Amino acid sequence: MSLKDTLCTPELRPSLVDACVRLVDDEVARKSGLSAIAIKGAFKVVKAIKPGFIREIVNGLFDEFVEALDGHHQRWVEGGKSGSFGAYLQRDTRGVSDALLGVTDARARRTSMTQVKKLYDKLRPSAQDHVASAVPGMARILDPHVQ
Numbered sequence: 773m774s775l776k777d778t779l780c781t782p783e784l785r786p787s788l789v790d791a792c793v794r795l796v797d798d799e800v801a802r803k804s805g806l807s808a809i810a811i812k813g814a815f816k817v818v819k820a821i822k823p824g825f826i827r828e829i830v831n832g833l834f835d836e837f838v839e840a841l842d843g844h845h846q847r848w849v850e851g852g853k854s855g856s857f858g859a860y861l862q863r864d865t866r867g868v869s870d871a872l873l874g875v876t877d878a879r880a881r882r883t884s885m886t887q888v889k890k891l892y893d894k895l896r897p898s899a900q901d902h903v904a905s906a907v908p909g910m911a912r913i914l915d916p917h918v919q
Contacts, residue, residue: 775845776838779917789834791913793827799906807898814891821887833875840871845918857918858911868910869903 779788800815818825844867848860861868876899880892 775842775918776835779838779914780835784917785834788913788917789827789831792830792834792910795906795909795913796826796830799902799909803902811895811902814895817891818888821885833879836875836879837872840875841868844868844871853919856911856915858908858915861911861914862908865904865907866900868907869900872903873899 779785800811803811815826822828841861844861844864845857848854848857851860854860873896876892877896880889880896883889
C-alpha cells in the first residue's frame with residue numbers, strides 16, 4: 773500500500789492537513805534570531821494577503837507532499853520497517869526536506885501570485901534548514917497513521 777493510500781483517505785486527510793497547518797504555525801512562532809524577522813514578516817504578509825492561505829496551500833499541496841515522501845516510505849518498508857516511519861524520516865532530514873521543497877519549488881514556478889512568489893524566492897535560500905527542523909514535528913503527525 774502506498775503512503776498516499778494510507779494518508780489521503782477522506783477520513784484521515786482533513787485532520788492531517790489541520791495538524792500540518794498547526795505545525796507550520798508552531799514552526800514559524802518558535803523561530804528566533806535575525807532570520808526569524810524575515811520569516812515571521814513574510815508569514816504575516818502572506819496571511820494578510822489572503823486569510824486562510826496557509827491552510828489552502830497545505831491542503832492543496834498535501835497529496836504532492838505525501839507522494840514526495842513515498843520513496844522514503846518504500847525504502848522504510850523494504851528495510852523491514854526498522855523503527856517507526858517517523859524515526860526513519862528523522863534520520864534523513866536533508867532528503868526529506870529536499871523532497872518537500874521540490875514540491876514547493878515546482879508550485880512557486882507555476883504560481884501567478886507574484887507577491888507570494890517574490891517572498892518565496894527571498895526565503896528559499898534558507899528553506900532547507902527550516903524544513904529540516906520541522907521534520908520531527910511532521911514525523912510525530914504521521915507516525916500514528918503509518919504502520
